[in-house]
Amino acid sequence: MASFKPTNIPVYPKLGEKVTQDTLYWKNYKAPVQIKEFGAITNIDFSPVTPHNFAVTAFTRIHIYGPFSQEPVKTFTRFKDTAYCGRFRSDGQLLVAGCEDSVVRLFDVGGKVALRMFRGHTKAVHVTDFTSDRYQILTGSDDYTCRLWDIPNATELNVYQEHTDYIRCGITSKLNRDLFITGSYDHTLKVFDARVDKSVMSMDHGQPIESLLLYPSEGLLVSAGGRYVKVWDLLKGGQPLVSLRNHHKTVTCLALSSNGQRLLSASLDRHVKVYSTTNYKVVHNFDYAASILSLALAPDDESIVVGMTNSILSIKHRKSPEESREISGQQRRRPSYRVFVKGKNYVPKQDDYLVSKPVKQYLAKYDKQLKKFNVSKALDCALEKWIRLRNPEVPVAVIKELDRRGTLKNALAGRDEQQLSRLLSFLIGNLVDMRFAPVLVVAAEMILDIYRSILGQSPVIDRQLLRMQDLLEREIDYQKELVEVLGMLDTMFASSLPKMEVPCSSGFFVQNCSVLSGFFCWISCEGK
Secondary structure, eight states, X not given: OOOOOOOOOOOOOOOOOOOOHXXXXXXXXXXXEEEEOXXXXXXXXXXXXXXXXXXXXXXXXXXXXXXXXXXXXXXXXXXXXXXXXXXXXXXXXXXXXXXXXXXXEEEETTOSSEEEEEOOOSSOEEXXXXXXXXXXXXXEETTSOEEEEXXXXXXXXXXXXXXXXXXXXXXXXXXXXTEEEEEEXXXXXXXXXXXXXXXEEEEEOSSOEEEEEEOTTSSEEEEEETTEEEEEEGGGTSEEEEEEOOOSSOEEEEEEXXXXXXXXXXXXXXXXXXXXXXXXXXXXXXXOSSOEEEEEEOGGGOEEEEEETTSEEEEEEBOOHHHHHHHHHHHHSOHHHHHHTTTTTOOOOTTOOOOOOOOOOOOOHHHHHHHTTOHHHHHHHHTOHHHHHHOTHHXXXXXXXXXHHTOHHHHHSSOOHHHHHHHHHHXXXXXXXXXXXXXXXXXXXXXXXXXXXXXXXXXXXXXXXXXXXXXXXXXXHHHHHHHHHHHHHHHHHHHXXXXXXXXXXXXXXXXXXXXXXXXXXXXXXHHO
C-alpha cells in the first residue's frame, strides 16, 4: 500500500531587502571601535589636512585622535567648565573652542596653552568657526549674540544682536570670507554679511535649530531642528526646497559625504539616516546604542565617527578591498555548512550492505484528517485562526487538494452559521489575491450553490455576501482600468518601436476579469 503524501503547500516568493549600491557602500565598514569619554560628546571635527586627525569635544576636554588610534594623540584641558565646538582651521594648525564660562580659546595644535582668549560674551559660547581667510573667528552664544573676532589683534570686530534666543549652530562660507550663517532656538536662520551691520537674509525653520550645513557650491543650505531636516535655496532668496521628517526625535547634527551626493542626519532616536541628494529619499540607515549628539565623516568616507549621550565615541573604519574579499570568501565557506552536507554525496559500492533507517513522518492536523478521509474536519483545521491569518496559502492548498479529490463540495456542505461565516471571512480577505483567485473562485461558487436555499435567513451571512459583492465590483473595475491602460501602452509602444512579437500579460487580466464578472453575476442573481 502506498504511503500517504502530505498536502503540497506552494512556497510563494517573499520580498526581501533590496540590495542597492548604497547598501553595499555603507555596509562596507568594520565593526565599530568604541571609546569611553569623560562626558557627553557634543562635537566632532576632522582636520582638513593629512593625516586627518579629528577633535572630539566632551565635557571639559578636547581630545585629538589619529585616524586609527584608540588613544588621544593630543589633549586640551585648559577649560574651567564644559567645552563646546572644537573646530580646526583650514590649514589644520589652529583649533578654536567655546566654553560654558563665555570665553573663547584659540589653541595651537602643536602646543598646550591657549594662544588667544577672546572675552566679550556674557553666557556660554556654543558656536565657533574660522572664516575662509583664516584671520577671523565667528562665535555664537546663549546671550543671543554672534560676534566676529580678529585673530592677530585679539579684538572684537562686530556684534550682531538679531536673534531672540540661544544661538546653537553656525557656519562660515568657504568661498566668501564675509558671509556666515547662524541658527537659533528662536526658529530662525540668518545670513550675515560682515560688510553690513545686519542680516541680509532670514528663514523660518519652524523648530529650534540644532545644526547647519552648506553644500560645497554654497547654493543650498541644510538646517536641522526638531524632527525636521530642511533644504533651502540661497540663490532664490532662501526659498524652501525640501522638508524631511524621517526621524522620531530631535535631529542633532548633519554631515555630507565626500562626493556631495549623500546627506547624513543623526538624531536622539539613535539613528543615522543617509539621503540621496537628488531625490532626498532615505537610501540607508545606521542604528546606535544611545542618542546621538555629534556626527562626522572622514575625507573619502574612510571613517564614520559618532558621539553619543552616554559618553561613547563610536568609530567605524572602511574595509580595505582585501578584507572585503576575505570576508565574502568566509561567508561562502562556513564550517557549519560542511558539517551538514558531510556524507550526503556518498555513493554505496557494489559490496556494501545498505541499512535503511525508517524516517518517521510527521503530519499536520489537516493532513491527519485527510488521511482519515475526514474532509470537513481537514478544512476546519486549515481554517484555524493562526493558520489562515499568517499562512493563507495553507487553506488554499487544502481547498485545492479537496477539489482535486472531488470532495470539496462535501467539505463545504453541512456547516453552521459560525463555520460558514469563518469560511466567508477567509474568502473575502483573499479572493482578489491573484495567487489564490483561481482556487477560491471555485470554492465560492460551490458555497453559493450549496447554501442558496438559506439566503436571507442569517443577517451575518447576508452582510458578508454583500461585502463580497462590493469587493468584486471594485476588483472588476480595477481589472478593466488595467486592461485599458495596457491597451494604451501597447499603442504607444507599437507606434514608437519596430514591429515584433512581445509576450504580454494582459491575457491574465482579461481572464481574471471574465472569471470575476461571471462570479459577480452569479452573486447578483442569487441575491435577487
